[in-house]
Amino acid sequence: MSKRNIQLEVLRxxxxxxxxPVFQTYTVPCEEEWVVLDALNYVKDEIDRTLSYRxxxxxxxxxxxxxxxxxxxxxxxxxxxxxxxxxxxxxxxDNFPIERDLVVVIDDFVDKLQSVKPxxxxxxxxxxxxxxYIQTPAQLKTFKQYSMCINCLLCYSACPQYGLTxxxxxxxxxxxxxxxxxxxxxxxxxxxxxxxxxxxxxxxECSFVGACSIVCPKDVDPAGAIxxxxxxxxxxxxxxxxxxxxx
Amino acid sequence: MSARxxxxxxxxxxxxxxxxxxxxxxxxxxxxxxxxxxxxxxxIDGLFRLAKGPEAWEAxxxxxxxxxxxxxxxxxxxxxxxxxxxxxxxxxxxxxxxTGEHFVDGKLIxxxxxxxxxxxxLFVLIxxxxx
Ligand code: SF4
Ligand code: FES
Numbered sequence: 001m002s003k004r005n006i007q008l009e010v011l012r013x014x015x016x017x018x019x020x021p022v023f024q025t026y027t028v029p030c031e032e033e034w035v036v037l038d039a040l041n042y043v044k045d046e047i048d049r050t051l052s053y054r055x056x057x058x059x060x061x062x063x064x065x066x067x068x069x070x071x072x073x074x075x076x077x078x079x080x081x082x083x084x085x086x087x088x089x090x091x092x093x094d095n096f097p098i099e100r101d102l103v104v105v106i107d108d109f110v111d112k113l114q115s116v117k118p119x120x121x122x123x124x125x126x127x128x129x130x131x132x133y134i135q136t137p138a139q140l141k142t143f144k145q146y147s148m149c150i151n152c153l154l155c156y157s158a159c160p161q162y163g164l165t166x167x168x169x170x171x172x173x174x175x176x177x178x179x180x181x182x183x184x185x186x187x188x189x190x191x192x193x194x195x196x197x198x199x200x201x202x203x204x205e206c207s208f209v210g211a212c213s214i215v216c217p218k219d220v221d222p223a224g225a226i227x228x229x230x231x232x233x234x235x236x237x238x239x240x241x242x243x244x245x246x247x
Numbered sequence: 248m249s250a251r252x253x254x255x256x257x258x259x260x261x262x263x264x265x266x267x268x269x270x271x272x273x274x275x276x277x278x279x280x281x282x283x284x285x286x287x288x289x290x291i292d293g294l295f296r297l298a299k300g301p302e303a304w305e306a307x308x309x310x311x312x313x314x315x316x317x318x319x320x321x322x323x324x325x326x327x328x329x330x331x332x333x334x335x336x337x338x339x340x341x342x343x344x345x346t347g348e349h350f351v352d353g354k355l356i357x358x359x360x361x362x363x364x365x366x367x368x369l370f371v372l373i374x375x376x377x378x
Contacts, residue, residue: 138345
């Protein structure tokens, strides 16, 4: 197996000693089939144990290894070294405060996620004995794409509105998830989510830059979800004006 | 005492769109709408002149035939193309048409928009006696 030396430039921030983040370069002997996360793991195991970053699954499922790689938000475990040159720059995701090295503070997102009530609100609670809530494949198809989100936050890192509003904007993934539940035939929670979704910080803050959908590793297309949610929110507004409520 | 000291990176409010090619093309799209709006305004102004009478109408006609206005119109037309193509490209994201367990192919939706644009343009050109 062929090895290649890669210069890994990692943005480091150690709150106890750094006043601001600084780049540190590691020379990493990499296998050709490695991903950027493997190179970081090599640094951690063999070169510098103080380097901090998040990861878990190594298979694009857990969503914890989001970094900015050569200026682009990527999953470290999905960024293959063969697609990069001999110099790779790894930074923490944009638009979030840096906790340490590549670890960012995501509390704001977690709050926003909760605010959109990302769970099914059924018309009436059924007991387990009463059986499942039935749904056809076509009804599932309507929202399935939006349920693939792994909360990796690449979309928030790519979204200029989230940065420009100092994290006021509810943001792509949370809004896409709100839309996902609104589109679910088993759910009647649209009005319960409306005050967040249709607020100024909600879908109307989105100016459709579309960066979120480009960087999303799961093809969720949050930008599309938000534009569709704008449409339903406008319809809801109009129908409530003339007194015929929606769902 | 907490040892935490999260570092907040500032985003420039005035030059953020220069930081990525994606943002530049977004800005180009946004700026193009200004030209579209200005040209609309010119056309609506023409309508008002037409309503005012033959003299006002003739003055407007000679105004839009002025070389400088022709050049500006060509520039506006270029921005018009940018605006239209970038919007049409994004339509399938905002407009999903589901039939049973499938969605209508985005290319069909975009194609439909271009066909509609072609038909409308042809209609207008015929009305104007050009085609
Ligand atoms: S929408 Fe896509 S980019 Fe955003 S958090 Fe979910 S999986 Fe990640
Ligand atoms: S480590 Fe889980 S998504 Fe990359």
